[in-house]
Amino acid sequence: MRNENKLLRFINQNLVLLGIIVLVTVTAVIQPKFLMTRNLTNILRQMTSLAFVALGMTFVIIGGFIDLSVVGMVSLVSVITASLINPIGQVGALLCGLLAGALLGYLNGTILTKFGATIQAEVLFITYGMSSVFIAVGLLVTNAETLRIARSTRPYDMFTAIGSGSFLGIPISILIFAVILAIMYFFQTRTLAGRSISLMGGNKTAAYLCGFNINRTMQMVYTINGLMSAFGSIVLMSRVTTATATLGTGYEANAILCVVVGGTTLAGGKGNVLRTLLGVFLITLLSNCMNLLGLSTYMQTVMNGAVLVTAIWLDNRKRL
Numbered sequence: 001m002r003n004e005n006k007l008l009r010f011i012n013q014n015l016v017l018l019g020i021i022v023l024v025t026v027t028a029v030i031q032p033k034f035l036m037t038r039n040l041t042n043i044l045r046q047m048t049s050l051a052f053v054a055l056g057m058t059f060v061i062i063g064g065f066i067d068l069s070v071v072g073m074v075s076l077v078s079v080i081t082a083s084l085i086n087p088i089g090q091v092g093a094l095l096c097g098l099l100a101g102a103l104l105g106y107l108n109g110t111i112l113t114k115f116g117a118t119i120q121a122e123v124l125f126i127t128y129g130m131s132s133v134f135i136a137v138g139l140l141v142t143n144a145e146t147l148r149i150a151r152s153t154r155p156y157d158m159f160t161a162i163g164s165g166s167f168l169g170i171p172i173s174i175l176i177f178a179v180i181l182a183i184m185y186f187f188q189t190r191t192l193a194g195r196s197i198s199l200m201g202g203n204k205t206a207a208y209l210c211g212f213n214i215n216r217t218m219q220m221v222y223t224i225n226g227l228m229s230a231f232g233s234i235v236l237m238s239r240v241t242t243a244t245a246t247l248g249t250g251y252e253a254n255a256i257l258c259v260v261v262g263g264t265t266l267a268g269g270k271g272n273v274l275r276t277l278l279g280v281f282l283i284t285l286l287s288n289c290m291n292l293l294g295l296s297t298y299m300q301t302v303m304n305g306a307v308l309v310t311a312i313w314l315d316n317r318k319r320l
Contacts, residue, residue: 016261016278020285027289034292041171045164047284048173049236051277053251054258055184056105056228058276061259063221064201064268066120069108069127070229070255072134074248077101077233079138082147082243090158098230104134105226109219118204120266131252138245147243163238173235180231184224184273197221202269257304258283260311283307 027034053070060067081097088096108130117123149156165172188194200207200217208214232251237243262279264271286307290300 016263016275016282020278020282023282023285023289027285027292031289031292034289039288039292041166041169043284043288044171044174045239046288047280048171048177049232049239050251050254050258050284051177051280052180052228052232052235053248054255054262054276054280055181055273056225056232057255057259058262058264058271058273059184059188059197059221060225061256061264061266062201062268062271063197063218064120064204065112065123065218065221066256067108067127067222067225068124068252069104069131069134070225070252071248071250072131072138073101073104073226073229074233074236074251075245076104076134076138077230078237078243078247079141079147079245081234082149082152082237083141085149085152085156085159086154089154090156094158094234097234098227101230101233102223102227105229106219106223108226109222112222113215113218135245142243142245144245149237149241149243159234159238159241162235163241173239176231176235180228181273181277188273193217193220198269198271200268254283254304257308257311261307266312 024034033039053074057067057070077097077100080100081093084093084096108127111130112123112126115122115126117126149159161172162176163173167175188197196207196212196217197220199210200212200214204214207217229248233248236247240247258279259271259276260266260279261282262271262276264276283304286303287300290303295303
């Protein structure tokens with residue numbers, strides 16, 4: 001009986017990892033092309049932009065909030081970055097893109113604190129509105145046109161390297177993400193500011209009584225999310241070599257899906273950036289596997305929805 005309980009506990013705590021193993025095994029048997037180096041490298045490139053956005057979303061959800069504006073931030077940052085390559089060069093454009101993302105996130109946090117938004121329902125609608133604003137600004141800047149990096153008159157090899165370059169066989173975008181992930185993991189687990197996010201998400205009253213500035217912590221969380229969205233935007237733009245005011249469409253749902261699947265509770269206060277990475281890997285693998293197996297886009301949408309519903313159901317069971 002004791003061994004059975006240990007086995008059930010292990011399965012319950014590692015459902016995502018077990019799901020990845022089963023998915024890889026079944027797909028590899030049915031479709032041998034899955035294990036080809038080219039396909040595995042493609043999976044890594046595809047997951048990086050989503051991984052960055054999900055990483056930022058992890059902190060937002062741990063803090064007890066949500067952010068639907070990542071669509072607008074990803075889109076607007078891509079437009080800003082691409083449009084600045086010619087005027088100030090690729091290094092300046094990249095740095096301005098990252099700064100723009102952080103500022104957009106800080107703007108979100110500031111607006112939410114000024115409006116007194118303290119629950120997810122309020123935050124959800126405000127950030128949805130901000131996403132519409134960011135997309136509209138992007139449309140105005142580009143006149144609803146697509147910006148192509150290849151048309152730049154100045155060098156853009158840095159973006160080419162980020163989008164399709166490799167070092168020792170590993171995509172450069174993955175190496176960049178690994179460094180950022182390590183920094184964010186250290187921040188979450190080893191700093192007072194990182195731990196204060198979990199405390200705020202678990203119990204805002206307790207965090208306030210402990211002396212934490214809730215408004216400042218909230219601004220910090222959304223600034224981090226904006227910066228991570230900017231990283232994701234630049235990686236995505238570099239991979240597809242284009243920038244549009246709607247480039248980030250769908251990223252808010254997929255990021256939330258990855259975070260929840262990774263084990264971060266929607267109620268806030270509990271989560272881990274490393275487990276979010278497992279969620280990203282599972283969702284990316286699922287999409288790749290369904291493409292290889294020839295499933296339609298509609299069926300893939302059904303599968304993603306089913307995974308999200310199951311993840312929320314399991315999350316609720318853990319909290320009962």
